[in-house]
Amino acid sequence: GAGAVALYDDQRRELSDFLGEATNNIAELTAILRAVELALELGRPLRLYTDSQYSIGVLTKGWKAKANKELIAEVRVALQQHHDAKLFHVRGHKGVKLNEVADELAVRAVQSRESTGWVPA
Secondary structure, X not given: OEEEXXXXXXXXXXXXXXXXXXXXXXXXXXHHHHHXXXXXXXXOOEEEEEOOHHHHHHHHOOOOOOOOHHHHXXXXXXXXXXXXXXXXXXXXXXXXXXXXXXHHHHHHHHHHOOOOEEEEO
């Protein structure tokens, strides 16, 4: 499952996305893609915080991907279309509140086998 939290103006939206059989890396990349798509839709700058070193590496540090090439390409295109997106790494499971919430949303998607899309929180 993928989970994400978006904050803008005085609003907060949460995403819980059931992906079926997928790796952790696919879930992280999908969460990033959904966040970029929302920021594009809203016309907002994007400051994205993820605990996925893999995602940061393949998207911003030139790491060579051996798997997930199509998804990585899709995320890269979305980031290029955005023009004001920056990605930052945070340590996972270290008490970063919104990162913990995103992890909980991903777990909820897996447990319920359902996707909510972006909903107000």
